[in-house]
Amino acid sequence: MLVLLFAALTAAIQLNVQSDSDVKSVASTIAYDMMTVYTGNQSGQVPGLLPGGLNCNPNNIGTYCWWEAGAMFGALINYWQYTGDSSYNDVVSQALQWQKGADSNFNPANQSRSMGVDDQGFWAFSAMDAVEANFPEAGGNAPSWLSLAQAVYNFQLDLWDPDTCGGGFRWQVFAVNAGYNLKNAVSNGGNFQLAARLAYVTGNSSYADWANKVYDWMAQSKLMQVDDATGILYIWDNTDTNNNCIDQTxxxxxYNYGIMLAGAAYMYAYTNGEQVWLDRVNLILKSTFSLFFPAKYGGNVLYELQCEEALNCNEDQKSFKAYLSRWLAVTALLVPSTAAEINPKLLASAQGAAGQCDGGSTGRACGLQWWSTTWDGTTGVGQQMAALSAIGATLNRQDLVPLTTNTGATSKSDPNAGSTAAKDPTTEHSPITTGDKAGAAIFTIAIVILAIGGAIWIVL
Known part of the structure; x- marks a missing residue:
């Protein structure tokens, strides 16, 4: 027993945030442990899905919804960008192309029962991460990363709902799905950020015009409200069309603050520093600091206000800090005036995240409560991804500013991608079959050797 205890203690992750090589080593360990949960690249499995991905319930520990898998592959693109380690690139490329759906707009038929505008958005974000980092294209007849994101944008244009609450996107794509009555911050903010990033990358003003439209609707809705006494912007979770959106949850x-912050930062960069977007960036950033970096934990360590202290976050919510961490880093690059405030918080959060990576059977599984050096007893993809994103963000450098077509992004544009896609993929395509899984197995054989080699490299 003492031997096992000693082994667990010595396996705990130690991080020196001042050493790039140490940060890269720690990031590789966390990424490796995260990917032990993923089986989509194994023979007979479905590329792009985490456990539970065909019928998820985020309240069940160890089951992960489709959207979170999409976000995870974006985190791995960021990991490659930060560290130069390409061990997972083939797996990422395979997953993104497999889950793109028949119309290449991240609306696969097997996800129609719970397809949200926000779910599509997170897969599109990963495609944009690939564009902005010049992640290797899949090649052959596969659609480009940029065209995948453009297809999502084009598909979602027709989902704008001016007939209720004066506009906005409903949460769910299909009317038969639970939650269709809600208009939520993540769906509207996700579409706003996607449009802003497309404007930034391509220089096409139509994307910027749409981003302005979505932001303006959100700002006048119940989803975004400024407290006059404190000046804090509250980005509320959702509002209900059944009562004409007169109140909010x-x-x-x-992640809602991260989505809006990054979207505003991309618009600031696209407009060459317009004051209105700088003011919006600063308002969202100030509010983010006030709500999620509390003084009681030193003021620099990120935490999830609604659920972290009580340890009642579901599997979705355990991953939210990953996205804010990454988008804070992006904001510091796109809006340089914010870097002096953001970077100390990223460093402290990374150190705190590493301090939670000392649990589980390996002695290095990551928990959620970064403000404590005592492992909180939780493990999972969300916790690993959050730690990976926070720690990786400390490698943020000015040469990692997101690329545009004018500054070196090479992914090919297709402004009409997805514009003719069916709005309900189940009318034309059937769910994944055993044959599909067999095809996936054949497709994965080619990268198994590379994956094993990458795993050995990381362990060594």
């Missing part, structure tokens, strides 16, 4: 989440 008063929950705030880190």
């Amino acid at each position: 008063n929950y705030v989440w880190t």
